[in-house]
Amino acid sequence: MKRRVAPLIPFLVLALVIALAPVPVMAEPTTRHITVTASQFAYNPPVLRVNRGDRIIITLQAADVMHGFYLDGYGINEQVEPGQTRRIEFVADRTGKFRYRCSVSCGPLHPFMIGELVVEPNLTFARAVGLMGLAVAGTFVYLRKNPAAALK
Amino acid sequence: MQNRFELTQYRWVKTMLQWRGFQPTLLLITLFFFVFAMLTGFFGTPAGSHNFAIIFVWIVWWALLIIVMVPFFARLWCTVCPIPAPGEWLQRRAVIRRKPGKLHTLRRRWPRKLRNIWLQNFGFLAMAMFSTIILTRPAVSAWVLLAMILAAVGLSVVYENRIFCRYVCPVGGFIGLYSLTSTLELRVKDAQVCKDHTTKDCVTGNENGYGCPWLVFPGKLERNTCCGLCTACLTTCTQDNIGINLRPFGADLLVEKGRSLDEAFKALIMLACALLYSAVLLGPWGWVKDWANMDTLPHWAVYAVSFIAINLLALPGIFWLTAAATRKLAGLKNVSVKKVFVDVAYSLVPMGLIGWIAFSFSFVFVNGSYALSVLSDPFGWGWNLFGTRNFPWTPFLPDVVAGLQILLLLAGLIYSIVIVYRIIRQRAATDALAWRGALPVAGFLTAVTFTFLRLYLAG
Incomplete structure (x- = not known):
């Protein structure tokens, strides 16, 4: 058993490093004013890209019917009616991709009315890709060293 | 047994x-x-x-x-x-x-x-x-x-x-x-x-x-x-x-008897659909949703033709080339490409299932709370049978979904690679040849996993 697992130890150590290593903030935080228009069944712009630490000020408006803006990971939930605007302000202190979704039933495709906030550096994605590469390499090393065990 | x-x-x-x-x-x-x-x-x-x-x-x-x-x-x-x-x-x-x-x-x-x-x-x-x-x-x-x-x-x-x-x-x-x-x-x-x-x-x-x-x-x-x-x-x-x-x-997955082209295509269709649904339904692109939602007939026709082409031509075509490479690397000269294609397609079964589970997590966790209000008012007529009609839409653990998807997809990838190695080993003369033969399919599986990760985690 020990012999079988031994070749995987470097991969496991590397996996821990990839999963947990802290990454410094590269860009200076700034304040971003963004207007987001909600209409059946999309947001414009569909993707918001910001940097960690940025102060985000969103002016939310609805183009057709009442819409909502629920931001995963930040617990923000606002609603806006056509002709009105809603100001949403927060600091993008969590990195990764966070979906914002309509939280007011607005028509048939309402559950799929989704936009994306990407807070760079997108460490979740980068770490996942790194772990994927390690997983593939580790599996092949294991198969090379333990061909018989893999067949059991 | x-x-x-x-x-x-x-x-x-x-x-x-x-x-x-x-x-x-x-x-x-x-x-x-x-x-x-x-x-x-x-x-x-x-x-x-x-x-x-x-x-x-x-x-x-x-x-x-x-x-x-x-x-x-x-x-x-x-x-x-x-x-x-x-x-x-x-x-x-x-x-x-x-x-x-x-x-x-x-x-x-x-x-x-x-x-x-x-x-x-x-x-x-x-x-x-x-x-x-x-x-x-x-x-x-x-x-x-x-x-x-x-x-x-x-x-x-x-x-x-x-x-x-x-x-x-x-x-x-x-x-x-x-x-x-x-x-x-x-x-x-x-x-x-x-x-x-x-x-x-x-x-x-x-x-x-x-x-x-x-x-x-x-x-x-x-x-x-x-x-x-x-x-x-x-x-x-x-x-x-x-x-x-x-x-x-x-x-x-390792039972040779019963493997067939129709099932191989089913594995590819299911995988392609999981990827396409992840992009169309969970992506931020409103125009794709509009086309899929038949905003105009020409738009839907383009969407439908593309959908079918990806399912029946593009992904199977790429996988056919992958199977051909596997055949060559594994030294399976006496086995037809079609046979190799069918055999190795069974490694897509766990990958596809995991892909569907990962896709489902995205909307089941988020929209599951609707079930409580619908339970009390199934027709939407204003009933309140169990007192839960006004239960608000509450996404369930949206922060956990990404982590679960990563774990699932990586586990599925590893498992699928082991399965494809074992499938190829059923025909390859040596372990080394099976190992080499698994490389192209592993590349395909990695590309699929990367696409899922990109759709779920990257903008």
Whole structure:
């Protein structure tokens, strides 16, 4: 058993490093004013890209019917009616991709009315890709060293 | 058998499964909910998020099916699926009792050319092209459910047994294929006993019950694909030779017998659909949703043609090239590319299943809370049966979804690579050749995993 697992130890150590290593903030935080228009069944712009630490000020408006803006990971939930605007302000202190979704039933495709906030550096994605590469390499090393065990 | 734990060794389990009323009782319960879903679809609010038909069919049922039933209990859904029940009862002129005599049908023979899952592949694709409409419009969902039950009844009138389930049901095709991975199986305890047993009661039926409605001879059953877990054979077997076992995940993926091109395509279609749904339904691109939602007919036509082309040409084409590379690297000169293509396609089964589970997590966790309000007001008419009508939409653990998806996809990738290595090793002369042969398919699987990760985690 020990012999079988031994070749995987470097991969496991590397996996821990990839999963947990802290990454410094590269860009200076700034304040971003963004207007987001909600209409059946999309947001414009569909993707918001910001940097960690940025102060985000969103002016939310609805183009057709009442819409909502629920931001995963930040617990923000606002609603806006056509002709009105809603100001949403927060600091993008969590990195990764966070979906914002309509939280007011607005028509048939309402559950799929989704936009994306990407807070760079997108460490979740980068770490996942790194772990994927390690997983593939580790599996092949294991198969090379333990061909018989893999067949059991 | 190795690594098996027989559940039917417990008398109460066996007695329960052998009781002729077991399946009909479950069927009556699910038939009630099925009819109720149709009624709410036809007569309830058109707002999908407030209608029982949409929330309980496409969120609750779907989540149970793909996250729980298929991976762990094989075709358990087929055991309780109400769609074939009315047709079957009509054939038998009975619900619980075993009536003597033959089944009441026109006794036509199902065409030999259709004794595969190609019809199920095309049926699934046809539904998938309209999925954005079906998943969001209660009335359309209700029509689809009604069409399925009518088709099952119609086929029961013409053909004996469950032809609809075995060869036509668009859902049954992928349940069968993904059941190869399941941790549950129905198998004979000793194949020799079946071989020696001349009357084959499990096929012909006897006073205890009907012959297998799925047209399966349990004595030769080596894979889960065609066994509907109806337990009819458990009732009719006079030799006490049928068992239901727990087993390791993915045990059937290495069974060579029964591998076929229609199933290989099913694996590719399911994988392609999981990727496409992730992009269309969960992506931020409103124009794609509009096209899929038939905002104009030309837009939908372009969407539908692209959808079909990706499913039947692009992904299979790339995988064909992958299989050709595998054939070369593994030194399989005496095996056709088609055979290698079919063989290695079974490594896409766990990958596809995991992809579907990851996709489902994205909307089941987020939209599951609708179930509480719909439970109290299934038609959207303002009822408040259980006092939960005003339960607000509350995404459940949205922060956890990404982590779960990463873990699932990586586990699926590793498992699929091990499976493809083992599949190739069945034909390759040496371990080293199998290892080399696995590289192209691993590349394909890695590209698929990367695409899933990109869709779920990157902007």
